[in-house]
């Protein structure tokens with residue numbers, strides 16, 4: 001991007017987003033997401049924190065090797081070891097970037113770093129110079145910038161620019177700022193620091209007060225030309241600026257926000273869906289741009305207006321963000337070709353065995369359910385993709401439920417390829433199913449959340465179940481769907497268990 005009105009979209013779903021409690025992603029999930037982000041036109045992917053764990057290193061490294069034109073960025077603290085490790089991870093990218101940071105606010109320096117201002121200032125110059133010796137593209141961030149004393153912030157940024165930083169990112173780490181203040185901060189920094197015009201200024205806003213997108217846009221209006229964001233606004237605590245909201249705000253309000261991005265907006269819904277599936281975090285129904293209700297019109301007055309002219313109540317078209325207008329799609333007579341076209345329109349490219357397996361499951365579903373909707377197909381494919389390569393998998397389940405107990409689950413699972421069968425009684429059918437899983441795979445984690453939604457309307461709707469497991473300081477969320485609520489519950493629990501194990505192994509390795 002070269003035009004002065006171009007905004008660089010920096011996606012940090014795999015780094016800051018993955019730092020959300022419970023939002024872990026497996027290696028393969030990161031590769032699939034990387035593929036979609038690059039196809040969508042994201043300029044920079046922050047793929048992870050290579051020094052944090054072997055798993056992070058490998059994911060960043062493989063994303064770097066696979067990248068075509070997107071910049072692959074790794075995060076590093078200001079220590080020499082972190083920066084070397086990061087450089088090694090991104091080295092094979094077509095366009096590698098190191099993003100290094102250190103806290104600059106009084107509260108962080110005193111309590112977190114236990115370092116004085118001079119030591120921090122010295123670390124800035126040293127770390128950026130080291131990174132710049134390893135790659136040409138170096139981003140530097142003063143963590144907690146919005147609570148940093150202005151003169152000290154200027155000194156640190158000046159040191160980073162002198163040492164060779166090419167992008168200066170201003171994190172509102174704790175989501176404390178508001179638009180007017182954040183915009184003024186970017187403007188004042190650009191006006192005060194001598195080398196300001198040699199670097200790209202970037203926003204990184206957290207959403208603790210629900211202002212992350214507004215702050216990012218205020219940053220752009222005041223000269224920032226990179227916006228850091230995540231799909232679905234995933235991220236630490238209340239999350240980051242949501243990529244889909246930033247991009248569509250720029251797109252729809254070009255009249256007063258005259259900036260371009262390279263994003264293919266028709267892929268936004270697919271990206272949102274993929275991140276929700278991977279992390280097990282449902283998208284809130286009324287979420288802007290990608291929520292289920294974002295284009296739904298309920299009241300009579302609104303529906304009447306929509307029928308007369310969609311512009312009465314819609315400021316963008318559902319198709320612009322990749323939401324198809326018709327959702328009644330297929331039935332048991334639909335062929336393989338139509339199924340594949342449907343998957344493509346929903347943002348999935350499946351071939352070979354994966355396509356065959358999905359088509360088989362679609363036919364099974366169509367036998368049980370008269371109308372198969374887009375949401376059914378998405379749920380079905382999501383389940384299949386989530387299960388790829390899992391150590392523990394679901395085979396079959398028979399449950400005795402009802403008022404005449406004992407409620408009993410007869411469950412067959414596969415653990416590392418071996419079939420295992422168990423029968424358990426429980427205090428209700430869900431308890432019996434979960435106890436059966438625990439009997440096959442003993443574990444300490446506790447059930448932290450169990451949620452059931454209907455994927456579509458109707459009594460034959462599929463149930464979508466979310467399960468969150470928590471233990472030993474780790475959390476993992478699993479999600480699955482099935483016309484049978486208990487089967488969906490078992491699959492969701494097993495999905496969460498696989499993720500929890502992967503997370504635990506990652507922690508042990510780091």
Ligand code: KIV
Nearest residue numbers: 101141143144171173
């Ligand atoms: O929020 C923050 O300050 C960060 C930095 C590491 C950029 O994520």
Ligand code: ZN
Nearest residue numbers: 016173204236
């Ligand atoms: Zn952050």
